Amino acid sequence: xxxxxxxxxxxxxxxxxxxxxxxxxxxxxxxxxxxxxxxxxxxxxxxxxxxxxxxxxxxxxxxxxxxxxxxxxxxxxxxxxxxxxxxxxxxxxxxxxxxxxxxxxxxxxxxxxxxxxxxx
Numbered sequence: 165x166x167x168x169x170x171x172x173x174x175x176x177x178x179x180x181x182x183x184x185x186x187x188x189x190x191x192x193x194x195x196x197x198x199x200x201x202x203x204x205x206x207x208x209x210x211x212x213x214x215x216x217x218x219x220x221x222x223x224x225x226x227x228x229x230x231x232x233x234x235x236x237x238x239x240x241x242x243x244x245x246x247x248x249x250x251x252x253x254x255x256x257x258x259x260x261x262x263x264x265x266x267x268x269x270x271x272x273x274x275x276x277x278x279x280x281x282x283x284x
Contacts, residue, residue: 199243
């Protein structure tokens, strides 16, 4: 995944422009970054209600759209073996990710799980 993120970081300006353009034209969705062909990065945008939108990630994306700032855009980086959601906040002054990290840290510190009751 790190190698893919390096490619994404090297092309981030173009990918953000594509995502913004597609979102303006089509509405909420995700820019999919296809690394199945190791020679080329293919990308395509799917609107959240498109019939081809992957059902396994749709609930995660919908939940993120409902609970995060409108300045957030989403990429799905995938190949033959993995599929990861990458979110980018376009608002340079946003502290959303910092607030979420603090909340998660507090939950982790305050969580006392009884191992005998824990379920998977």
